[in-house]
Amino acid sequence: MMRLRVDPVRAQVYEHGWQSWSPTTTYGVTATAHRPLTPAMYGRPGRPAPREGFQGEGLLAVDPGTGEPVHVYAARDGRAEVPSIRAAYGDGVLTVDADGDVEQALHPGTIERALGTWADGYARRTGAGAVRAAPAxxxxxxxxxxxxxxxxxxxxxxxxxxxxxxxxxxxxxxxxxxxxxxxxxxxxxxxxxxxxxxxxxxxxxxxxxxxxxxxxxxxxxxxxxxxxxxxxxxxxxxxxxxxxxxxxxxxxxxxxxxxxxxxxxxxxxxxxxxxxxxxxxxxxxxxxxxxxxxxxxxxxxxxxxxxxxxxxxxxxxxxxxxxxxxxxxxxxxxxxxxxxxxxxxxxxxxxxxxxxxxxxxxxxxxxxxxxxxxxxxxxxxxxxxxxxxxxxxxxxxxxxxxxxxxxxxxxxxxxxxxxxxx
CATH class of the missing domain: 3.20.20.70 (Aldolase class I)
Structure with missing residues (x-):
């Protein structure tokens, strides 16, 4: 479990959904994330998200809003295991925990830039290979x-x-x-x-x-x-x-x-x-x-x-x-x-x-x-x-x-x- 002091007004949390259709976006730290009304088809089966707070599937990022770098919490290898990473806010502190092996990294800049930096490393580690242009x-x-x-x-x-x-x-x-x-x-x-x-x-x-x-x-x-x-x-x-x-x-x-x-x-x-x-x-x-x-x-x-x-x-x-x-x-x-x-x-x-x-x-x-x-x-x-x-x-x-x-x-x-x- 990790505890991170955050600014309740400026802090943001990026919650990454399980699959293509799962809602994914960035929220204010005191908000509650979107939840699919039909979780069996649009969420993650067997991993119900909390009614309050956040649950990123293999990936969650936090901008504390205090001038500190963005904290990225992510699966070490999402090909083999995708832990659910939860975050809950209370009294100026965001508590983050996960049900599997998660690595934490700090990246300067915006959440979007931090995620791109993390993804560059993840793609190299997992052998994603060259990306091919799509046809029209x-x-x-x-x-x-x-x-x-x-x-x-x-x-x-x-x-x-x-x-x-x-x-x-x-x-x-x-x-x-x-x-x-x-x-x-x-x-x-x-x-x-x-x-x-x-x-x-x-x-x-x-x-x-x-x-x-x-x-x-x-x-x-x-x-x-x-x-x-x-x-x-x-x-x-x-x-x-x-x-x-x-x-x-x-x-x-x-x-x-x-x-x-x-x-x-x-x-x-x-x-x-x-x-x-x-x-x-x-x-x-x-x-x-x-x-x-x-x-x-x-x-x-x-x-x-x-x-x-x-x-x-x-x-x-x-x-x-x-x-x-x-x-x-x-x-x-x-x-x-x-x-x-x-x-x-x-x-x-x-x-x-x-x-x-x-x-x-x-x-x-x-x-x-x-x-x-x-x-x-x-x-x-x-x-x-x-x-x-x-x-x-x-x-x-x-x-x-x-x-x-x-x-x-x-x-x-x-x-x-x-x-x-x-």
């Missing part, structure tokens, strides 16, 4: 959601060409699969998925696809035929219960799925709901991502999402660093783990220091059609903090401002080096 992407999700069809993909493939948009990847999102877990079977609108990938490639674009590799839905063929491959409760979505895959028992399944997807022509993979893979332990989680990488090859581009942050370092090329964006600004019930522009903005900014050190930061897609609330504000966030740039509008719905903004942001992604730090 068009994604189907934020217009069509799960109702996307092959015709929708082809319409936008043609529109990208007709409007000369600088898109490298056409990414098919959720809706192509027969079920969550049944990745080798197609929904009716995507009966010819390999042919569609071929059409995308013949048009001079790369074919991308969304997969939730460590999930199986209760009504999936995978869950019914292979219950021994399932792990624990992974939440509820798509109108049904979700189960985490037992990554070790399901290794052959993972290899088969991703070998097939690569053979069909996909080389850009949006890997979603990855938190489920860590429910069986961090070794199993990292092994699962390694199996996927081996199946798709070193040249494929992997984007993590819904992923435990520190355990993923070195295993993906880009990482969603925020909750989902949304056409609306405010989140449901004020929950900053749920889809909204405000939630995506808060956590994207708070994780800006990861870009160029751990991976390319993905703040989520640009949505610029006229129906989007405060679209100018969201575009400014993507422009300032977006390393991976992806458009997710129906191209035909963009007005002049939306089309110009989409073209400009897709063509001006920053290099995969750290952003300037205040």
């Amino acid at each position: 992407v068009w994604c189907s999700w934020y217009h069509y959601f799960g109702a996307v069809t092959t015709d929708d993909i082809l319409e936008n493939l043609d529109a990208v060409e007709e409007r000369d948009l600088p898109v490298d990847v056409i990414q098919i999102d959720d809706g192509w699969q027969a079920g969550i877990g049944d990745w080798l079977s197609f929904s009716g609108p995507f009966a010819g998925l390999p042919r569609l990938a071929g059409r995308i490639r013949s048009a001079g674009r790369r074919a991308g696809i969304w997969v939730a590799p460590f999930l199986a839905a209760a009504n999936s063929d995978l869950a019914r035929a292979h219950p021994g491959r399932l792990g624990g409760d992974a939440g509820h979505n798509w109108g049904q219960a979700l189960f985490a895959l037992d990554v070790v028992r399901a290794e052959d399944h993972l290899r088969e799925v991703f070998t097939a997807l690569r053979a069909w022509g996909f080389d850009y993979f949006k890997l979603d709901f990855l938190y489920a893979g860590a429910m069986g332990g961090l070794d199993a989680y990292r092994h699962g991502l390694t199996v996927i990488r081996e199946a798709v090859g070193p040249d494929a581009y992997l984007v993590g999402c819904g992923a435990p942050i520190l355990p993923s370092v070195g295993l993906v090329d880009a990482m969603r660093v925020s909750p989902d964006v949304s056409p609306v600004y405010e989140p449901e019930d004020g929950d900053l783990s749920r889809a909204s522009q405000r939630a995506a903005t808060v956590t994207t900014i708070a994780r800006a220091w990861q870009h160029g050190r751990f991976w390319v930061n993905d703040p989520d897609c640009l949505i610029a059609r006229p129906q989007v609330e405060r679209r100018e504000d969201w575009a400014a966030v993507v422009e300032r903090y977006g390393g991976l740039r992806a458009s997710s509008d129906r191209i035909a719905d963009l007005d002049a401002w939306g089309l110009e903004t989409t073209r400009r942001l897709l063509s001006s992604a920053p290099d995969p080096v750290p952003f300037g730090t205040p």
Whole structure:
């Protein structure tokens, strides 16, 4: 346990959330941090946060507000263990403790600068490797959601060409699969998925696809035929219960799925709901991502999402660093783990220091059609903090401002080096 004297007015605490969607930001020392209303899917399973105070998952930083350097408390190696680090304020003192092995370091300057300095060292120690620039992407999700069809993909493939948009990847999102877990079977609108990938490639674009590799839905063929491959409760979505895959028992399944997807022509993979893979332990989680990488090859581009942050370092090329964006600004019930522009903005900014050190930061897609609330504000966030740039509008719905903004942001992604730090 560590006790740190702080200024109750000026002191700040940076709380880092468990996974992509977990709220992450800096608070005044007397504040109480945001808490997901559905912690099983948006928080850290089995590690409930206190009602008051702070709980950083593997990382917590404190600016005492007294002129002293920033104190960074962090996991020694978040690939193997991610301790929960708690901080509570009382009578001018912040008490910090953890349930695992934590190192403490002092860094001058702002919290953002201190986190960048810490991350430089962490990346070196854990062998994060060189960060690869991201391609520019068009994604189907934020217009069509799960109702996307092959015709929708082809319409936008043609529109990208007709409007000369600088898109490298056409990414098919959720809706192509027969079920969550049944990745080798197609929904009716995507009966010819390999042919569609071929059409995308013949048009001079790369074919991308969304997969939730460590999930199986209760009504999936995978869950019914292979219950021994399932792990624990992974939440509820798509109108049904979700189960985490037992990554070790399901290794052959993972290899088969991703070998097939690569053979069909996909080389850009949006890997979603990855938190489920860590429910069986961090070794199993990292092994699962390694199996996927081996199946798709070193040249494929992997984007993590819904992923435990520190355990993923070195295993993906880009990482969603925020909750989902949304056409609306405010989140449901004020929950900053749920889809909204405000939630995506808060956590994207708070994780800006990861870009160029751990991976390319993905703040989520640009949505610029006229129906989007405060679209100018969201575009400014993507422009300032977006390393991976992806458009997710129906191209035909963009007005002049939306089309110009989409073209400009897709063509001006920053290099995969750290952003300037205040």
